[in-house]
């Protein structure tokens with residue numbers, strides 16, 4: 001799932017927390033149901049890992065666009081004052097992004113360094129299982145995934 005969506009959902013749940021640490025926790029927890037949502041980027045990530053080359057470049061471009069879109073959309077949301085408790089929303093947003101940041105640690109060790117010792121492999125496995133096997137054992141085409149995520153993003157935006 002796109003980081004933009006994780007950030008948006010994290011901000012939404014974070015804002016409803018009563019304590020800062022809860023905002024972070026709610027954001028963190030929101031990541032996993034969001035990843036279960038069918039979003040069509042599974043093959044892309046796998047191709048990037050297995051084949052590298054232009055698959056990897058496409059993947060990097062996608063992540064860059066995702067990051068820029070996320071900054072623009074969340075930034076607009078904050079600038080428009082859509083959050084009653086902006087700092088809680090920020091914490092929720094960070095919590096929502098955290099699992100993918102943590103997963104980058106074992107991913108780097110496994111796919112870039114190809115080392116035997118992999119820190120947090122269990123978290124990688126858990127995240128991967130949740131992302132790929134739990135509900136969305138099927139994958140959908142990328143375009144449909146993009147459309148569904150756009151709809152979901154608009155829904156979250158309205159709930160902010």
Ligand SMILES: [Zn+2]
Nearest residue numbers: 031035099100
């Ligand atoms: Zn994830």
